[in-house]
Amino acid sequence: MKKTIHVVGVIIENEQQEIFCALRNPHMVLANYWEFPGVKIEHGETPAQALYREIFEEFDCMIQVGDRVAVTLHEYDTFFVHLETYKATIVKGVPKILEHAEAKWVPRKQLLELPFAPADLPSIQKLLAEK
Numbered sequence: 003m004k005k006t007i008h009v010v011g012v013i014i015e016n017e018q019q020e021i022f023c024a025l026r027n028p029h030m031v032l033a034n035y036w037e038f039p040g041v042k043i044e045h046g047e048t049p050a051q052a053l054y055r056e057i058f059e060e061f062d063c064m065i066q067v068g069d070r071v072a073v074t075l076h077e078y079d080t081f082f083v084h085l086e087t088y089k090a091t092i093v094k095g096v097p098k099i100l101e102h103a104e105a106k107w108v109p110r111k112q113l114l115e116l117p118f119a120p121a122d123l124p125s126i127q128k129l130l131a132e133k
């Protein structure tokens with residue numbers, strides 16, 4: 003039976019209404035897909051705590067987590083992902099790429115031009131419907 007992992011992803015927007023997107027490494031599961039930075043949620047952590055910790059560890063900056071955008075259950079070949087996405091803003095620092103292949107700020111309307119992890123599409127569609 004396929005396992006289900008619970009993942010939280012963060013949609014960080016800047017003042018130019020651009021969204022911070024990260025490219026997964028070639029050696030990662032779902033290699034070379036773009037994603038919203040995030041992490042598997044560990045027991046006892048809230049989504050906001052997990053995201054704050056992960057962005058500090060992976061991008062060396064501090065965020066304030068806001069509203070939830072979407073909850074998705076997506077089936078991949080070998081597992082299910084239960085993905086929750088949240089909005090956030092950077093409150094301190096400038097993101098440094100420490101673990102990803104690449105990262106960049108992308109205007110909302112251009113998000114669909116990137117090959118995003120398939121589980122992220124409902125979140126992107128919600129963002130596109132907002133404005």
Ligand SMILES: Nc1nc2c([nH]c(=O)n2[C@H]2C[C@H](O)[C@@H](COP(=O)(O)OP(=O)(O)OP(=O)(O)O)O2)c(=O)[nH]1
Pocket residue numbers: 007009010011030031032036037038039040041042083085119120121122
């Ligand atoms: N971080 C993140 N993961 C996503 C997104 N969409 C999506 O399907 N995923 C999947 C990819 C991974 O299988 C899982 C997130 O796991 P993770 O980021 O904690 O861990 P990882 O695979 O990079 O590394 P590992 O800890 O398993 O070695 O969720 C997304 O937007 N952001």
